[in-house]
Amino acid sequence: MSATKHIAVIGGGAAGFFAAITAKSMAKDANVTIYEKTGKVLAKVGVSGGGRCNLTNNFAHISDLKQAYPRGHRLMKRLFKSFRETDAYQWFEEHGVELVTQDDGCVFPKSQDSQTIIDCLVNTARRLGVNVVFHHGLVALKSLEDGRLEADFKGQKSLCFDKVIVTTGGSPRLQGLQLHAQLGHEIALPVPSLFTFNIADKAFTQLMGAVIDPVTLSIPTTKFKSTGALLITHWGMSGPATLKLSSHAARYLYENEYQTKVAINWVNQSNASAVEQCLMEMAIKNPKKQLSSLRPFDLPSRVWLFLLGRAGLDAEKRWEELGRKGLNKLIETLTNDMHIISGKGSFKEEFVTCGGIGLQSIQANTLESKACRNLFFAGEVLDIDGITGGFNLQAAWTTGYTAGKSAAEQLSSAI
Structure with missing residues (x-):
């Protein structure tokens, strides 16, 4: 009988939860844990759309993804083949969230309350058996000879994982991305957007x-x-x-x-x-x-x-x-x-950063790092960002789904 495989998701935001839920859904025997540096998860989801949570867009007003994603539109176009706005809409409705679409294409929960989305993600993760650990801020990552990754957390002991998905969000300063630069990733200078x-x-x-x-x-x-x-x-x-x-x-x-x-x-x-x-x-x-x-x-x-x-x-x-x-x-x-x-x-509702992990440093189909095996990225830590209107959360769902699915599939094929 093979030992339990461990997937770490670093960051308890939208992309992190979606990556963890997807990975656990597909690799049911794996141990999937979200490590959040603060004492609260999904904080940004809570303030999205003025507290109503603009969770996606119907893209009816978008004829070219470049209009919605000034950075990362080519990658998003590729990833949309697997998980796009219609899939996100369907996923939330299937998980008990009624949605409404405004004339401008923005999609909100019918409750007009972001807590509905937070509860949906937290409860789904809990039901699947995803663990959530607070006050674990990542400070270093190291690739071990056996292919596993060793993660150092501030003030905590080091832990080893078979797969690591980094979903730490946008870093307003270059310093916050240094640990990824040290592993050999290209970094696009983070600057404010929106x-x-x-x-x-x-x-x-x-x-x-x-x-x-x-x-x-x-x-x-x-x-x-x-x-x-x-x-x-x-x-x-x-x-x-x-x-x-x-x-x-x-x-x-x-x-x-x-x-x-x-x-x-x-x-x-x-x-x-x-x-x-x-x-x-x-x-x-x-x-x-x-x-x-x-x-x-x-x-x-x-x-x-x-x-x-x-x-x-x-x-x-x-x-x-x-x-x-x-x-x-x-x-x-x-x-x-x-x-x-x-x-x-x-713009307090949608504080977004342009920049992050350079897209040339990751595999386009899986979001796995080219520089470090078994390491994946999703969400705003990547150099992908969108205009206001639900496009940034859609990027979180799409990249979170892709990274979670890729990590789970690799585990399954290795067994």
């Missing part, structure tokens, strides 16, 4: 509370662009359009120390002649009315007055007095209004 923009212009921030939906944001002289709702706050710019742009441009913004121009197309119209036609029609139909009294493209009143000021136009001027020069200024302001990003804010 954050808001500070705008120092007081006239702009006085519009706080205004929502303009949709706008197009772009960074001049780059290809970085995003579309969605813009929320103006007391510090600057937030909302889906901002968060999306921060994700796609995460490295560029980091390299430019979060000081760069951002262009706002307030009317989400790339065709300037269509904007011109709309304004001219307003002028022809309402020649005697003041500019302030008619708002093109249903712009909020405060925003429209702000934009008239940006274009250097008197709000009390009549539409018939606009003239060609005034019209051109207004078109430019509506479609290409330039502001200066003066720093980055935070």
